[in-house]
Amino acid sequence: QVQLLESGGGLVQAGESLRLSCAASASLYIMGWYRQVPGKQRELVATVTSGGFTNYADSVKGRFTISKNYNKNTVYLQMSSLNPEDTAVYFCYGRRIGSPAPGDYWGQGTQVTVST
DSSP: OOOEEEEOOEEEETTOOEEEEEEESSOOSEEEEEEEOTTSOOEEEEEEETTOOEEEOTTTTTTEEEEEETTTTEEEEEEOSOOGGGOEEEEEEEEEOSSSSOEEEEOOOEEEEEEO
16 A cells, blocks of 8 residues: 655635645655545646656646655645635545556545635
């Protein structure tokens, strides 16, 4: 099993910035962030592969930046110009390939609330 430990959520005002962190207990092929609001499906925010390729949701392009510290198996999400539509529970995601225990893993979620 792989453990994902998130930190950095909180309450900010519109236009402000926030950084999320997620530390994995093992090296992962893909790490990233998804978010979910009540009554809606979990949606992709951003991911980064072990090769450094990044993928962003259109709604966050130009505002959010994902990065990874490969030595620490930690991924960061720098969120800028936050708006109320970014309010959600943000989940760290990781995919492990190969042995042992390949599969998809999720963190427990961290709340991000953006006020007007």
